[in-house]
Amino acid sequence: MAGPSLKEQLDELLGKLNPGSVVGLDIGAHSIKVCEISGSTGKIKLEKFGVFTLSEAAIIEDEMQKPSEIAEGALEALAQANIKSKTVCLGLFGPNTMTKRLSTPEGTKEEIEDHVLWEAEQYITFGADDSQIDFFIIGENEGGGKDAIVAAAKLEVVDSFCELLKEEAKLTVRLVDLNVIALSNAFEQIVGDDIDEYSQGTLLLDFGAQSTKIVVYKKGGPIFTKEIPVGGGLITEEIQRQMGVSYEEAEDLKTTPDENGNLPEEILNIINYQVDLQVAEVRKNINFYVTQGSAERVNYCFITGGSSLLPGLIDKLTVVAGIPVERLDVFSGIKINNQKLDFDLDHLAAISPVALGLAMRKLG
Numbered sequence: 562m563a564g565p566s567l568k569e570q571l572d573e574l575l576g577k578l579n580p581g582s583v584v585g586l587d588i589g590a591h592s593i594k595v596c597e598i599s600g601s602t603g604k605i606k607l608e609k610f611g612v613f614t615l616s617e618a619a620i621i622e623d624e625m626q627k628p629s630e631i632a633e634g635a636l637e638a639l640a641q642a643n644i645k646s647k648t649v650c651l652g653l654f655g656p657n658t659m660t661k662r663l664s665t666p667e668g669t670k671e672e673i674e675d676h677v678l679w680e681a682e683q684y685i686t687f688g689a690d691d692s693q694i695d696f697f698i699i700g701e702n703e704g705g706g707k708d709a710i711v712a713a714a715k716l717e718v719v720d721s722f723c724e725l726l727k728e729e730a731k732l733t734v735r736l737v738d739l740n741v742i743a744l745s746n747a748f749e750q751i752v753g754d755d756i757d758e759y760s761q762g763t764l765l766l767d768f769g770a771q772s773t774k775i776v777v778y779k780k781g782g783p784i785f786t787k788e789i790p791v792g793g794g795l796i797t798e799e800i801q802r803q804m805g806v807s808y809e810e811a812e813d814l815k816t817t818p819d820e821n822g823n824l825p826e827e828i829l830n831i832i833n834y835q836v837d838l839q840v841a842e843v844r845k846n847i848n849f850y851v852t853q854g855s856a857e858r859v860n861y862c863f864i865t866g867g868s869s870l871l872p873g874l875i876d877k878l879t880v881v882a883g884i885p886v887e888r889l890d891v892f893s894g895i896k897i898n899n900q901k902l903d904f905d906l907d908h909l910a911a912i913s914p915v916a917l918g919l920a921m922r923k924l925g
């Protein structure tokens with residue numbers, strides 16, 4: 562590859578950043594989240610958080626169907642959070658992104674970099690030449706080489722988001738990351754010293770609106786990541802269809818319980834049916850990691866994302882995964898500026914990890 566590697570470019574950029582200056586920007590299919598953090602590894606505090614709910618089908622896969630709404634939404638979320646910085650770390654996602662865990666043989670820094678990039682190119686299904694490729698060294702492997710995670714995204718997708726944010730929102734994308742990597746980084750900070758235990762094998766599942774993100778965390782980093790096209794949006798669609806209501810009404814019906822915390826029975830029936838289907842789909846994709854006796858078996862499962870709040874999900878997942886499943890307790894490991902943040906904490910914990918992980922990129 563000609564010119565400075567992406568890693569070098571990133572290092573250079575990182576060197577220029579002031580602490581606290583990078584805003585995490587997570588453009589989700591359901592809502593845009595922004596956050597600003599303070600502190601350093603082990604002592605991170607969520608200072609500011611903002612969220613903007615998008616209208617129906619503003620993003621489909623990684624294509625922006627309503628670009629102006631997305632740009633305005635990002636600005637509204639920043640204004641709501643009272644964030645002044647215009648410099649963001651943007652999270653990418655979708656079919657034109659990929660990660661791969663690699664092991665290199667022993668070698669000099671340059672040889673290792675060359676090896677990682679050469680090998681990574683074999684796995685990029687959307688074309689290595691048209692991709693932005695980045696990698697992180699996780700640690701030493703038994704052969705004296707390094708373990709690395711490669712993250713790649715199709716340039717066209719990176720550019721479409723960066724240009725829109727620049728032109729319509731005057732935001733500068735200083736860094737890009739993949740949402741699955743951001744989730745993994747946030748997880749490390751949230752669990753703190755317990756990471757050694759979880760590093761033996763933990764499943765992270767982010768139940769969003771349009772997709773569910775699967776991360777298998779092992780030996781100091783993600784060993785497998787995947788996005789599957791199931792999520793809360795399918796349940797909303799089903800409520801719209803069966804009840805003959807609008808997207809917004811269906812969202813309301815799904816997420817607003819009565820004073821006793823219960824949802825209407827017909828809504829619960831739709832949720833139950835859909836959650837069963839979605840859990841079965843997740844199970845297919847995690848089979849290798851939850852099967853008894855599998856060499857890659859994981860011991861724990863943490864769930865996050867807005868749809869992790871769906872009733873019945875934890876119980877159903879526990880049954881199919883056969884390991885303990887719990888919601889990721891974000892604020893057990895990350896402090897929160899209570900004076901400035903007026904959110905329902907369970908909801909904030911569910912929707913914030915990716916944005917938090919993106920804002921953490923300044924930690925290097």
Ligand SMILES: Nc1ncnc2c1ncn2[C@@H]1O[C@H](COP(=O)(O)OP(=O)(O)OP(=O)(O)O)[C@@H](O)[C@H]1O
Nearest residue numbers: 589590591592769770771772793794866867868870
């Ligand atoms: N209390 C709740 N109960 C059930 N579902 C909820 C609740 N709150 C939010 N959701 C659902 O969570 C989804 C949004 O979650 P999240 O913000 O994690 O998604 P996103 O990041 O915008 O989407 P994606 O990750 O797929 O791009 C929506 O489908 C929403 O209806």
Ligand SMILES: [Mg+2]
Nearest residue numbers: 589590769915
């Ligand atoms: Mg999301």
